[in-house]
Amino acid sequence: MKDHRVLSGMRPTGQMHLGHYHGVLKNWIELQNEYDSYYFVADWHAFTTHYADNIDLESNVSDMVVDWLAAGINPNTSTIFVQSKVPEHAELHLLLSMSTPISWLERVPSFKDQQEKLKTKDLSTYGFLGYPLLQSADILIYKAGLVPVGEDQVSHVEFTREVARRFNYIYGRKSGFEEKAELAVNKMGKKQAKLYRKLRKAYQETGDDESLVKARALLGEQQNITLGDRERLLGYIEGLGKIILIEPKALLTKASKMPGLDGQKMSKSYENMISLRDDPEVITQKIKKMPTDPARIKLSDPGDPNKCPVWQMHQIYSTQDTLDWVVEGCTKAKIGCIECKGPVIDSVISELGPMQERIAKYQSNPNLIQEIIFDGSERARSVAKNTLEEVRDAMGITY
Ligand code: TRP
Numbered sequence: 001m002k003d004h005r006v007l008s009g010m011r012p013t014g015q016m017h018l019g020h021y022h023g024v025l026k027n028w029i030e031l032q033n034e035y036d037s038y039y040f041v042a043d044w045h046a047f048t049t050h051y052a053d054n055i056d057l058e059s060n061v062s063d064m065v066v067d068w069l070a071a072g073i074n075p076n077t078s079t080i081f082v083q084s085k086v087p088e089h090a091e092l093h094l095l096l097s098m099s100t101p102i103s104w105l106e107r108v109p110s111f112k113d114q115q116e117k118l119k120t121k122d123l124s125t126y127g128f129l130g131y132p133l134l135q136s137a138d139i140l141i142y143k144a145g146l147v148p149v150g151e152d153q154v155s156h157v158e159f160t161r162e163v164a165r166r167f168n169y170i171y172g173r174k175s176g177f178e179e180k181a182e183l184a185v186n187k188m189g190k191k192q193a194k195l196y197r198k199l200r201k202a203y204q205e206t207g208d209d210e211s212l213v214k215a216r217a218l219l220g221e222q223q224n225i226t227l228g229d230r231e232r233l234l235g236y237i238e239g240l241g242k243i244i245l246i247e248p249k250a251l252l253t254k255a256s257k258m259p260g261l262d263g264q265k266m267s268k269s270y271e272n273m274i275s276l277r278d279d280p281e282v283i284t285q286k287i288k289k290m291p292t293d294p295a296r297i298k299l300s301d302p303g304d305p306n307k308c309p310v311w312q313m314h315q316i317y318s319t320q321d322t323l324d325w326v327v328e329g330c331t332k333a334k335i336g337c338i339e340c341k342g343p344v345i346d347s348v349i350s351e352l353g354p355m356q357e358r359i360a361k362y363q364s365n366p367n368l369i370q371e372i373i374f375d376g377s378e379r380a381r382s383v384a385k386n387t388l389e390e391v392r393d394a395m396g397i398t399y
């Protein structure tokens with residue numbers, strides 16, 4: 001399904017850790033083999049909350065790309081780029097802002113949540129309110145069909161769908177739309193045109209989804225109609241205007257099972273992470289210090305793995321034999337917690353070892369990283385420019 005485009009982004013606000021690797025990056029790596037994938041560093045988005053913080057964006061951006069590459073994102077199959085290197089996102093954001101009601105933005109759950117959470121920051125800014133709309137522009141400009149994101153971002157994708165629908169409704173029905181659509185139907189040839197009309201009628205009269213799916217598939221097979229006609233006919237089925245911007249779907253990323261060192265979610269803000277760049281010594285120390293089942297004070301106290309974050313790590317890393325050994329040893333007080341942590345320490349070190357070698361290799365070649373970012377951004381840009389061209393055309397700003 002290479003024709004389905006996948007797009008996702010991350011803000012360059014800190015180091016990549018094991019939670020990112022197991023939750024997000026492994027998922028991206030799988031998707032890149034199946035879909036035309038676009039992954040980008042959302043550097044402008046970092047300013048929406050960190051506008052007054054002096055973060056070193058330059059090194060954060062390149063570190064992030066290095067970590068992605070070392071983890072296995074392939075720059076030959078995926079398009080890796082940086083948001084600010086594709087200024088077309090900003091123009092689309094501006095144009096979409098004209099028709100986006102403020103109330104829609106105020107209603108996005110993250111708007112109030114984040115303001116509550118980050119009380120020390122003044123987030124009553126224009127940019128922060130517009131955060132989800134900039135994200136919509138990121139997605140819509142690539143006509144991405146699928147957006148892999150965590151739970152906290154799903155509402156942003158839903159919002160994006162509404163923005164796209166409203167845009168298509170307002171700007172996709174310029175005068176002559178119906179006439180042009182009818183002409184396009186005739187171009188499909190008699191038999192196909194008849195089928196299209198039948199399916200369109202069925203959908204409009206009964207709202208029967210199957211007819212909609214069939215009609216879309218029919219359009220997908222047409223060789224002799226232009227892209228513009230296809231977009232027109234897609235919208236015409238539903239009685240909408242020309243579909244200029246595609247409504248994306250969120251592809252919910254399963255929450256990472258990786259616990260933080262304290263058993264909470266692994267996150268930079270809780271200072272409970274193992275960074276992809278931690279060396280074996282640091283990894284060992286961090287895991288050795290992890291709290292375990294609080295009921296196990298002495299070695300002779302039996303424990304309950306379900307009350308222990310180390311057990312969660314075992315479930316990610318260990319074989320069935322080791323898992324059995326943990327349960328037996330823990331519940332019957334046959335092993336100590338330090339002993340129990342041994343296999344986890346070994347697994348994390350051997351997982352990160354090869355990755356860190358690749359990180360070092362990329363770090364010693366900053367030109368290569370520059371080049372990968374440059375090439376990816378150029379590739380992204382050529383797609384973005386095409387969409388923007390259509391958007392300008394629909395809005396009548398082609399002079
Ligand atoms: N808001 C996302 C986050 O904080 C980052 C992001 C920006 C994004 N633009 C995007 C994710 C477009 C998916 C698609 O995680």
Ligand code: SF4
Nearest residue numbers: 292293308330337340
């Ligand atoms: Fe946790 Fe292992 Fe200690 Fe049991 S023995 S409490 S599972 S670290």
